[in-house]
């Protein structure tokens with residue numbers, strides 16, 4: 001009987017864990033563990049899915065082959081009305097993997113645009129030793145004034161958040177000084193995540209499960225009483 005009580009408490013703890021996981025409220029995420037997941041690029045031939053070496057497992061890998069500035073674009077799951085979705089941040093992991101003949105290096109960047117406006121987030125300057133290792137870049141998003149790091153380029157911040165139709169990450173941060181073919185420039189991104197801030201409310205399924213567990217516990221305890 002004591003075991004039943006213990007299992008009941010463990011079950012309760014697991015239900016609690018399920019509820020707190022829902023708090024994270026991931027609106028969209030790409031882990032690149034099974035492919036490119038709908039991500040596209042202005043230079044598709046320089047973008048490839050790499051099945052290992054990410055953070056962890058697969059990642060989106062850029063290998064520079066021309067003088068272009070390569071960016072990648074998120075799939076539709078990252079688009080929409082950020083205000084009503086309660087989006088609180090967008091983040092990704094970046095690794096500048098291998099470089100020679102480094103000319104200049106840009107800051108980590110995220111660009112959002114839509115019919116109501118466009119804005120650019122500039123993060124830190126990447127480390128200058130390669131590989132940099134996987135570094136998480138997080139841009140806060142909230143209604144009202146744009147959070148630190150954002151610059152509104154056109155329209156308004158509120159207009160932009162009302163309908164984000166493009167999420168762009170410049171994956172090519174390093175500009176090399178040699179001509180094409182004489183330098184190495186390999187960079188990657190992983191774990192792009194759009195996070196929401198909506199209040200934690202246990203889902204009905206979790207609530208009814210918790211109720212069942214409590215009922216079961218009460219019944220067991222009753223049976224133990226002589």
Ligand SMILES: [Ca+2]
Pocket residue numbers: 031032033054055056057058059190191
């Ligand atoms: Ca991954």
